[in-house]
Amino acid sequence: MRVALTGAHGVGKSTLAEELAGTLDVPVLPTPGRTLAARGLPINDQASVTSQTLAWLLQFAFERERNSWVAPRTLIDVWAYAVQAAERRELSALETALLEELHRATPLAALERYDELLYIPPRIALQGDGVRPTDEEFQRSTDAAILTALSDWRVPHTVLDVTDRGAIDAELERLRVL
Secondary structure, X not given: OEEEEXXXXXXXXXXXXXXHHHHHOOOEXXXXXXHHHHOOOOOHHHOOHHHHHHHHHHHHHHHHOOOOEEEOOOHHHHHHHHHHXXXXXXXXXXHHHHHHHHHHHHHHHHOOXXXXXXXXXXXXXXXXXXXXXXXXXXXXXXXXXXXXXXXXXXOOOEEOOOXXXXXXXXXXXXXXXX
């Protein structure tokens, strides 16, 4: 079982991933952002197209290293952060080429990659943790990029509101029987 959670930062994906992993008895994959941050590389609203390309490769590798898992991040999310990075400054020729390839590769890699893909919309207040930014506009624009990708690329997904305990319990039960 490969269950992935998609959505902007600070929406409750990591918390939900831990609960899902416990229910399904599978590991939670690490997130590329925290891996990059531990290496002192730029992430989130400080990310570059280059750092997000590395994050994309890390996410791809994390997903390929095991057969069953819950991922609190997806290739689509990482692509969305690369798009955000591209909008913040003028790109070099290399960055432009990297972004073009990410845009081409992400839908190809994401389709049929996840047994279940849960989109988590922003419903809870952003909380800083030293890694995650608290800029609500950045969160909204990241979320918009993810939603656009899900729609444009026709990626099957389920919307899950993490503030609705009944919806979470129903989803846990649904996944338990798959």
